[in-house]
Amino acid sequence: MDQAKAEAQVAAAERAVMDGLFSEDGRRDPHSVLRSSGIAGCRYAFVQEVLHDPRFVAPVMPSSADLMFQVVSRFMARLPPGRHGTVRAHFSGLFTPRRVERYRAQIAARVDTLIGAMPAKGPVDLVAAFTRPLPFQVIADVLGVPADRQNWLSEAMETFGRAVAGQRDHANVELGNAAAEDMLNYFEQALADRAEHPREDVLSLLAAEPSDAEARADLRANCIFFILAGHVTTTALLSAGVHLLAEHPTQLARLLASPAGWPAAVEELLRFVSPTTLTGTTASVDAEVDGCPVPAGRQRILVFAAANRDPKIFTSPDDFDVTRTPNPHLAFSAGSHYCLGAPLARMHAEIALPALFTRLPGLRPAAPPVWLGSVPVRQIAVLPVEWN
Numbered sequence: 075m076d077q078a079k080a081e082a083q084v085a086a087a088e089r090a091v092m093d094g095l096f097s098e099d100g101r102r103d104p105h106s107v108l109r110s111s112g113i114a115g116c117r118y119a120f121v122q123e124v125l126h127d128p129r130f131v132a133p134v135m136p137s138s139a140d141l142m143f144q145v146v147s148r149f150m151a152r153l154p155p156g157r158h159g160t161v162r163a164h165f166s167g168l169f170t171p172r173r174v175e176r177y178r179a180q181i182a183a184r185v186d187t188l189i190g191a192m193p194a195k196g197p198v199d200l201v202a203a204f205t206r207p208l209p210f211q212v213i214a215d216v217l218g219v220p221a222d223r224q225n226w227l228s229e230a231m232e233t234f235g236r237a238v239a240g241q242r243d244h245a246n247v248e249l250g251n252a253a254a255e256d257m258l259n260y261f262e263q264a265l266a267d268r269a270e271h272p273r274e275d276v277l278s279l280l281a282a283e284p285s286d287a288e289a290r291a292d293l294r295a296n297c298i299f300f301i302l303a304g305h306v307t308t309t310a311l312l313s314a315g316v317h318l319l320a321e322h323p324t325q326l327a328r329l330l331a332s333p334a335g336w337p338a339a340v341e342e343l344l345r346f347v348s349p350t351t352l353t354g355t356t357a358s359v360d361a362e363v364d365g366c367p368v369p370a371g372r373q374r375i376l377v378f379a380a381a382n383r384d385p386k387i388f389t390s391p392d393d394f395d396v397t398r399t400p401n402p403h404l405a406f407s408a409g410s411h412y413c414l415g416a417p418l419a420r421m422h423a424e425i426a427l428p429a430l431f432t433r434l435p436g437l438r439p440a441a442p443p444v445w446l447g448s449v450p451v452r453q454i455a456v457l458p459v460e461w462n
Contacts, residue, residue, distance in 0.1 A: 077367075077369065080367075081369065081372060084113070084114075084372075084374075087111065087112065087113050088113055088115070088374070088375050090111070091107060091108070091111045091113060091116075091375065091377070092375070092449065094106075094107030094111075095107055095351065095352075095448045095449050096242055096447075096448075096449060100448055101239075101445045101446065101447050101448050102445050104348075104351050104379050104448040104452070105379065105380075105383065105392075108377060108379060108380040108383075109383075111377075111380070113375070113377075114363070114364065114366040114374065115352075115374050115375045115376045115377050115380075116377045116380035116381065116384075117364060117380075117381065117384060117386075118381040118382075118384035118386065118387045118404070119364045119384075119386070120363055120364040120366060120376075120381075121376045121377070121378065121381040121404060122381070122404065122408060123363050123364055124355055124363055124374070124376060125376070125404070125407060125408040125409040125411065126408060126409045127361070127363065127409075128155075129357060129358050129359050129361045130355045130356065130357055130358065130361070130368075131154055131155055131355070131356055131358050132151060132152050132153060132154065132158065132354070132355065132356070132411075133152075133354040133355060133356040133373045134147075134154075134356070135147040135152060140247050140250070140251050141250075141251040141254045141255055141258075142234065142237055142238070142241075142247055142250035142251050142253075142254045143247075144254075145254045145258070145295045145298060146238070146295075148291060148292050148295035148296065149295060149296065149298075149299040150162055150165075150296055150299055151299075151353065151411055153292070155410075157292060158410070158411075159410075160289070160292075161292050161293070161296050162410075162414070164279070164280055164283060164293070164296075165276070165296070165300065165414055166414055168216065168276060168414075169414040169415055169416075169417060169418060170417070171417045174417040174418050174421060177212060177216070177418065177421065178421060178425070180212060180215070181208070181212055181421060181422060181425050181426070182425055182429075184207075184208050184211055184212060185208065185425055185426050185429045186429070188203065188204050188207060188208055189204070189429060189430065189433050189434065191203070192204075192434070195460065195461070196440055196458070196459055196460030196461060197440040197441070197458045197459065197460045198458070198459055198460070199456050199457065199458055199459075200313060200316060200457045200458070200459045201309065201313055201454055201455065201456055201457050202456075204312070204426075204430070205308075205309045205312040205313045205316075205426075205454075205457070206228075206232075206305070206309045207228070208308075208312070208422065208426060209304065209305035209308035209309060209312075209419075209422055210224070210228050210231070210301070210305040210309075211224060212304075212305075212418075212422070213300070213301050213304035213305050213415075213418075214227060214228075214301060216275070216276060216304075217275060217276045217277060217297065217300055217301060218264070218268070218273060218275025218276055218277035218278065219264075219277075219301075223260070227257070227260070227301070230253045230256055230257050231253075231257075231298075231301060231302055231305075231306075233249050233250065233252075233253040234250050234253040234254060234257070234298070234302065235302065235306055235446070235453055236249070236250075236446060236453075237249050237250025237251075237253065238250065238447070238450075239446045239447025239449070239453050240446070240447065254298070257297075257298050258294050258295070258298070261277075261293075261294045261297040261298070262294055264277050264297075265277060265280060265281045265290075265293065265294070265297075266281070268280075268281035268282075269281040269282070276300070277297070280293050280297070303413075303415065304415050304418070306349075306451055306453060307349035307350055307419065307451050307452075308349070308415075308418075308419045308422050308423075309453075309454060310347065310349040310451065310452040310453065310454050311343060311344065311347055311349050311419060311422075311423055312422065312423060312426055312427065313443065313454045313457045314343070314346075314347040314349075314443070314452070314454070315340075315343045315347070315423060315427050316427070316430060316431075316437065316439075316457065316459065317439055317443055317457060318343065318346065318347070318394055319339075319427065319431065320437060320438040320439060322394055322396075325339075325394070325395075325396045326431060328396070329396060329428070330428070330431060330432065333428060335396060335397070336424050336427070336428055337420075337424060338396060338397060338398070338399065338401070339396035339427075340420055340423040340424055340427070341398075341401045341403065342394065342395060342396050342398050342401060343423065344403055344405035344406070344419075344420075345382045345388070345398070345401055345403035345405060346382070346394050347405075347452065348378050348379035348382050348403075348405050348452070349405065349451055349452050350378055350405065350406075350407070350413075350450060350451045350452075351377065351378065351379045351448045351449060351450060351451060351452060352375050352376060352377040352378060352379065352449065352450055353375070353376050353378070353407065353411070353450060354373055354374070354375050354376065355373065355374055355375075355376055356371065356372065356373045356374075357369065357370050357371065357372055357374075358370065378404045378405060378407065379448075381404050382403045382404060382405060387402065388401075406419075434459075434461040435461060435462045436461045436462035437459055437460075437461045438459065438460060438461070439457065439458065439459055440458040440459055440460040441458040443456065443457040444456040444457075
């Protein structure tokens with residue numbers, strides 16, 4: 075088979091995967107699409123090798139008249155190596171395990187407040203009442219968004235996230251454009267204010283960095299990315315975590331009886347849920363990975379969710395097992411794009427999940443969850459719960 079024909083077949087297979095993930099079944103359960111895809115980007119070995127291979131770079135997004143896509147094209151994960159390294163350096167020191175440890179008491183206090191605010195009995199939408207506000211409030215505080223602006227920013231972020239999830243309907247994109255413009259204006263003003271009146275927050279650190287107009291645009295876009303990436307995936311992890319653990323009462327009882335097992339349980343939730351479903355990559359030169367040729371300039375999708383269920387790596391990959399070890403999942407990506415917020419996401423789950431199941435005995439879904447989308451991250455809209 076000649077190269078052009080082979081590439082056409084790869085492109086068609088990847089389009090079929092993307093179409094499937096945007097379908098109702100794909101939004102609800104991406105594995106209903108991924109199990110039968112057969113593309114290289116669903117294999118653990120391919121994904122792992124590409125993530126560590128400097129010949130592969132973030133794909134360039136097509137130019138767009140829509141501000142939402144212009145903003146996304148500046149997100150850290152989308153930038154070419156030089157700009158990616160510059161933006162990443164601005165944020166990287168904020169998420170070391172030692173620094174994240176400072177947030178433990180803050181997360182625990184938020185957990186206590188949010189659970190305490192729940193009514194005596196359900197049903198309650200856990201997403202609105204707990205799993206969205208918890209990580210959002212924490213990451214907004216870290217960035218330096220004042221409390222009186224957080225409700226507005228939360229609504230703008232939710233609009234933006236819904237627009238990304240529903241981007242195949244241009245009416246959603248228009249809403250995303252408006253939300254993007256409002257947030258960019260806010261962060262421009264906030265950075266200008268911090269340059270004049272610095273505080274102990276991330277915005278002040280960013281404002282102190284010398285930057286030209288292009289670098290400033292990258293910073294503003296990545297303020298949005300900082301909060302979006304810092305809470306949407308954690309919201310999905312916590313929500314799906316409650317749903318999964320309630321469906322596996324024996325494993326949950328073991329964890330409640332032996333809390334030392336929670337860190338391993340969180341790793342299994344990360345593998346099983348894979349809050350970030352996929353990303354893209356482009357070969358900068360001709361390459362061959364795991365027996366698959368990738369010509370220079372060609373894109374491939376890397377599907378973390380599928381790699382984390384690869385039977386060559388994980389025994390009984392579709393079984394949820396809180397004692398699974400080893401568990402070399404790729405939920406946080408790897409290599410130069412490894413998720414900066416990984417320690418914070420783990421901490422949220424290790425604090426919040428035991429607290430929920432301890433303080434709300436018999437916590438369980440009152441109805442199936444409603445998922446907004448699976449591309450590029452899993453976004454949940456509603457999870458009704460009740461308890462004894």
